[in-house]
Amino acid sequence: MPSFHDLALVAAQFPALYLVTLTLLGLLVGSFLNVVIHRLPIMMERSWQQEYRDYFDESSSDEEQSTAAPERFNLMVPRSACPHCGHAITALENIPILSWLMLRGRCRGCQARISARYPLVELCTGLATLAIAWHFPLGWPLLGALLLTWTLIALTFIDLDKMLLPDQLTLPLLWLGLLLNISGHFVSLQDAVLGAMFGYLVLWSLYWSFKLLTGKEGMGYGDFKLLAALGAWLGWQALPLILILSSLVGAIVGITLLLLRRHQQGNPIPFGPYLAMAGWIALLWGNDITTWYLQSLL
Structure with a gap:
């Protein structure tokens, strides 16, 4: 496995490639951050509601609580989908910035508007990653x-x-x-x-x-x-x-x-x-x- 020293030598020899690679990484991370921004508050709210039911909800029996298994919802599951029509987002529709531009900011399934904030988060993350890569050595x-x-x-x-x-x-x-x-x-x-x-x-x-x-x-x-x-x-x-x-x-x-x-x-x-x-x-x-x-x- 290459060490930081080996990677630093490669980065010094090909600085443009190094910066472009980290910027692309930042764009991909920005796409994931969109998921975190949307889902983490929902996960927290569901967790608080479940804790409340566990401690204070005495109206339902233990059998009812055990059979009502909550749907899995985390940063990985379920698959990203349009909130309007449920159209599952494909890999080609999930390319940072480019997919939003190619789709003209609309869902392929129902033509509902996709917020411009999604590519904005990706762009901010990519540019911030570039700034960090420029400022800090490997x-x-x-x-x-x-x-x-x-x-x-x-x-x-x-x-x-x-x-x-x-x-x-x-x-x-x-x-x-x-x-x-x-x-x-x-x-x-x-x-x-x-x-x-x-x-x-x-x-x-x-x-x-x-x-x-x-x-x-x-x-x-x-x-x-x-x-x-x-x-x-x-x-x-x-x-x-x-x-x-x-x-x-x-x-x-x-x-x-x-x-x-x-x-x-x-x-x-x-x-x-x-x-x-x-x-x-x-x-x-x-x-x-x-x-x-x-x-x-x-």
């Missing part, structure tokens, strides 16, 4: 950065859809960041642990301060866990930059939506996408941004 940091990037994309769109940042994604992301930083691939383990602690505590403190002052909840617990995960990957030093960037982008987007009258004042706006975008920017250019800012003060 090795564990590259693999880690790719996993972080792909997870942040899934979290972004799930939060936009459901105002939810699933523990199934944020907590493994946190532990993976600590695991990779045992060997200091991004920051020292001490900085990673402090980053996870402070990342959670900063937003936890803001949450409770806002709630005590206003009686309202300003954000969800998933935001605490996501910032903790970013702190575990990038260290406590990256937290101020992530908070400033996410707050700035969130404020700009919120004001823009209000001006365009696409959002009513008082309605919640998900904060997770802005944390994810800020964390990804800090992953690639955090040190450069911080250095530029400090030099501008001198």
Whole structure:
């Protein structure tokens, strides 16, 4: 089996092929992320409903509960199909971006519109993968950065859809960041642990301060866990930059939506996408941004 060193030599000799290959991989991963974004919230909801029935539903007998076996539904089963007519998606209809373009954004079975967000997720994942491949040399940091990037994309769109940042994604992301930083691939383990602690505590403190002052909840617990995960990957030093960037982008987007009258004042706006975008920017250019800012003060 070839080592990272052997693959790095091939990548150095054929850089264009290397970048194209990883970009294509990103497009394929983006297609899978569409499945995760759609199905994971449904899986969670079904799991919560099943837990509720198991603990509180006393109206049905044990025999009725045992015979009502739920239909299998996970990230692999059932096969992807059109939600309008049930047309099973074939392999040729599942090529990232190209299939949507060839089908002109419509189902082959019933001609119902297919959301443009599916190719958008694939394109974002492909371009983000290209940026990571360009920035990181082949090795564990590259693999880690790719996993972080792909997870942040899934979290972004799930939060936009459901105002939810699933523990199934944020907590493994946190532990993976600590695991990779045992060997200091991004920051020292001490900085990673402090980053996870402070990342959670900063937003936890803001949450409770806002709630005590206003009686309202300003954000969800998933935001605490996501910032903790970013702190575990990038260290406590990256937290101020992530908070400033996410707050700035969130404020700009919120004001823009209000001006365009696409959002009513008082309605919640998900904060997770802005944390994810800020964390990804800090992953690639955090040190450069911080250095530029400090030099501008001198």
